[in-house]
Amino acid sequence: MKYIDEFRNLDIAKKLYRLINKEAKDLCQVNFMEVCGTHTMAVERFGIRRLLPENVRLISGPGCPVCVTPKNYIDKAIALAAIDDIIVFSFGDMLKVPGTDSSLLKQRPSGKVKIVYSAMDAAMFAENNKDKKIVFLGIGFETTVPTVAASIKYAKKKRLKNFFVYSGHKIMPPAMKLLAGDERVNIKGFLCPAHVSAIIGIKSYNEISRKYNIPCVIAGFEPLDILQSILMLVRQVKLNMAKVENQYNRVVKAQGNVKALHLIDEVFSVNDSEWRGIGVILKSGLILKKSYADFDAEKNIDFPYIKTSVDKGCICGSVLKGIKTPLDCKLFSKKCNPSNPHGACMVSSEGTCAAYYRYRK
Amino acid sequence: MKTITLSHGSGGILMHDLIKDLFIKNLDNPFLNKLGDAAFIKSEAKKLAYTTDSFVIKPLFFPGGDIGKLSVCGTVNDLAVSGAMPKYLSCGMILEDGFSYASLEKITISIRDTCKAAGVNIVTGDFKVVEKGAIDGIFINTSGIGEVFKNQEIAISRIKPGDKIIISGTIGDHAASILLAREELKFKARISSDCSPLNKFVSSIICRGIKFMRDPTRGGLATTLNEISLASGYNIAIEEKNIPIKKSVRALCEILGFDPLYMANEGKLIAIVSKDYAGSILSKMKKHSLGKNARIIGVVGKEKDKRVYLKTQSGGLRILDMITGEQFPRIC
Numbered sequence A: 001m002k003y004i005d006e007f008r009n010l011d012i013a014k015k016l017y018r019l020i021n022k023e024a025k026d027l028c029q030v031n032f033m034e035v036c037g038t039h040t041m042a043v044e045r046f047g048i049r050r051l052l053p054e055n056v057r058l059i060s061g062p063g064c065p066v067c068v069t070p071k072n073y074i075d076k077a078i079a080l081a082a083i084d085d086i087i088v089f090s091f092g093d094m095l096k097v098p099g100t101d102s103s104l105l106k107q108r109p110s111g112k113v114k115i116v117y118s119a120m121d122a123a124m125f126a127e128n129n130k131d132k133k134i135v136f137l138g139i140g141f142e143t144t145v146p147t148v149a150a151s152i153k154y155a156k157k158k159r160l161k162n163f164f165v166y167s168g169h170k171i172m173p174p175a176m177k178l179l180a181g182d183e184r185v186n187i188k189g190f191l192c193p194a195h196v197s198a199i200i201g202i203k204s205y206n207e208i209s210r211k212y213n214i215p216c217v218i219a220g221f222e223p224l225d226i227l228q229s230i231l232m233l234v235r236q237v238k239l240n241m242a243k244v245e246n247q248y249n250r251v252v253k254a255q256g257n258v259k260a261l262h263l264i265d266e267v268f269s270v271n272d273s274e275w276r277g278i279g280v281i282l283k284s285g286l287i288l289k290k291s292y293a294d295f296d297a298e299k300n301i302d303f304p305y306i307k308t309s310v311d312k313g314c315i316c317g318s319v320l321k322g323i324k325t326p327l328d329c330k331l332f333s334k335k336c337n338p339s340n341p342h343g344a345c346m347v348s349s350e351g352t353c354a355a356y357y358r359y360r361k
Numbered sequence B: 001m002k003t004i005t006l007s008h009g010s011g012g013i014l015m016h017d018l019i020k021d022l023f024i025k026n027l028d029n030p031f032l033n034k035l036g037d038a039a040f041i042k043s044e045a046k047k048l049a050y051t052t053d054s055f056v057i058k059p060l061f062f063p064g065g066d067i068g069k070l071s072v073c074g075t076v077n078d079l080a081v082s083g084a085m086p087k088y089l090s091c092g093m094i095l096e097d098g099f100s101y102a103s104l105e106k107i108t109i110s111i112r113d114t115c116k117a118a119g120v121n122i123v124t125g126d127f128k129v130v131e132k133g134a135i136d137g138i139f140i141n142t143s144g145i146g147e148v149f150k151n152q153e154i155a156i157s158r159i160k161p162g163d164k165i166i167i168s169g170t171i172g173d174h175a176a177s178i179l180l181a182r183e184e185l186k187f188k189a190r191i192s193s194d195c196s197p198l199n200k201f202v203s204s205i206i207c208r209g210i211k212f213m214r215d216p217t218r219g220g221l222a223t224t225l226n227e228i229s230l231a232s233g234y235n236i237a238i239e240e241k242n243i244p245i246k247k248s249v250r251a252l253c254e255i256l257g258f259d260p261l262y263m264a265n266e267g268k269l270i271a272i273v274s275k276d277y278a279g280s281i282l283s284k285m286k287k288h289s290l291g292k293n294a295r296i297i298g299v300v301g302k303e304k305d306k307r308v309y310l311k312t313q314s315g316g317l318r319i320l321d322m323i324t325g326e327q328f329p330r331i332c
Helices: A010-024 A037-045 A071-081 A104-110 A119-128 A145-157 A172-181 A194-200 A203-212 A223-238 A258-267 A290-295 A316-320 A352-360 B013-027 B067-081 B101-118 B173-181 B199-205 B220-232 B247-256 B278-287
Strands: A030-036 A056-063 A086-090 A113-115 A133-138 A163-167 A189-192 A216-218 A244-246 A268-275 A279-288 B048-055 B084-096 B121-130 B138-148 B164-167 B210-214 B236-239 B270-273 B295-300 B308-311 B317-320
Touching (some): A010 A223, A030 A172, A030 A223, A037 A056, A037 A194, A037 A223, A056 A172, A056 A223, A056 A316, A056 A352, A071 A104, A086 A119, A104 A113, A119 A133, A119 A145, A119 A163, A145 A258, A172 A189, A189 A194, A189 A203, A189 A223, A194 A258, A203 A216, A216 A223, A258 A268, B013 B101, B067 B084, B067 B138, B067 B199, B199 B278, B210 B220, B220 B270, B220 B308
Parallel strands (some): A030 A056, A030 A189, A086 A113, A086 A133, A133 A163, A189 A216, B236 B308
Antiparallel strands (some): A268 A279, B048 B138, B164 B270, B164 B295, B236 B295, B308 B317
């Protein structure tokens, strides 16, 4: 298949593995973080982790949007679906993520939780079903935000009174800065997200590389992209450099996607936001601007009171920073396991804790 | 629109007419036509295989099949991969009040055609109607009796290190077809389900060299291989580059973030065969229309860690776990 098979070519992959091994030979232990959830998926799916030299370790970052969505958000979404005239629309992978007592998946048989592939499908459903209130769960980073913004603009244009977005949107750079800024942090390089970067461009990473002295490589999602990016990081570490490089230049332009950025800016403004397992990160979330308040679920719907249980003892934040391993966590494999995950690292099936759990079995 | 009502299930004239005009007319065979409380059947076989399966699929009609065809194939295929020639099937239907008569007729005709293709008879049946909302449209249960092939032992205990693993054709077609037919995702592609009875295909390949077979339905190839690995005790290694997948199915999976290895099939089988026979079994498979895309995809390993390993196209190595629940489109 065109644009896929050439980026999975075995011969080139072998060459890259060899080069990584050669270049990393004299390095001490280095941890690189693949920030984005799709990178984590790809690393797992293509079996990349096991073929890297022992001293090059990949840590899964906070870039899986459903994994870092706080429990309280999910509890509230479940409560919304229980209200008579409301139908909740969601991206598919949100459904499995557990809240305090339930998940959206368990609520799906009621017919009041529906999966869509795009926010626009939810807006169009609202247009055709005016007797129902449609709440779209706005989850995702800069990649998905413009599409949700477009659906909100559509709803405004069509004067829909029954379409609302419950925004749990987050933006990536503040989380990366938080991780990079911790002086105990043990990350020697970031594999920066591919599609987020296609929207935001490369300048946000300049500060990270300069201020915190951490190499950044924007990496595509195919195996050869990832391998080449790891090689680029290894070479930077070896030369004691910390700059931003763009491996995914067939898609990511320096200035990003200006049109999409305008769309985000028109509809959303920045606020503080809670990340599951990490806590509140300043200016890392997005809420609807006043001019679009008519479509803000939180401003137009009476949310039922929800008591969300607090996960005491979860050290997800330190695991993400590479400071601690899952084995240091008191909850690990006891209170916290793939069937009953607490922090983001266990929620994601490829998160660091979930992977530890699986391979220790 | 003519519909099925609660009265059709009440045992009176309406039910009698329905059985005569729809079921007997289409499924016509000497066992069923007697309309006894039980069917009397005969068998020369020393050993019989018996299985049952229920079908609750949505949508009821999809490219390449419908719930009727599926309900025959499901039971026929379970018998076939167990090394038995299916002979007699039962069919129980539960319908929701208000179900369209035309749809029931279409489903019945599809059951008839699939039985013909498989060379089996529905010899006994049951029909119930429940209140609106109690079920979703129609549920079907079939069970089947098959005669076990003489001198052929299909048993997981025969699996040994070095055995080859064959898949009879492209994977994920059925799940992809259903996903598109549900129309929740706005894709214009049309993919046909692979839903087909496998018994004639199995009798064309059956030999001593085939040690074990299973049809990778729910959970797909990866889940079935995990079951085989767990039950046999040996690990299994397969090669991604050898696994046949249709281009359309692969494209859909790439877009949605689905893994075709976990997607259901309804007309495929996995055969674990002794390595000396692998070549000849593969060429026999390829001669049959249901096996023309058959490939040797892997081998049973010596290790007893009960794991399934996938060597990826780009040279990586990955553990294929059992799936937890169903797959969903990913936002990332």
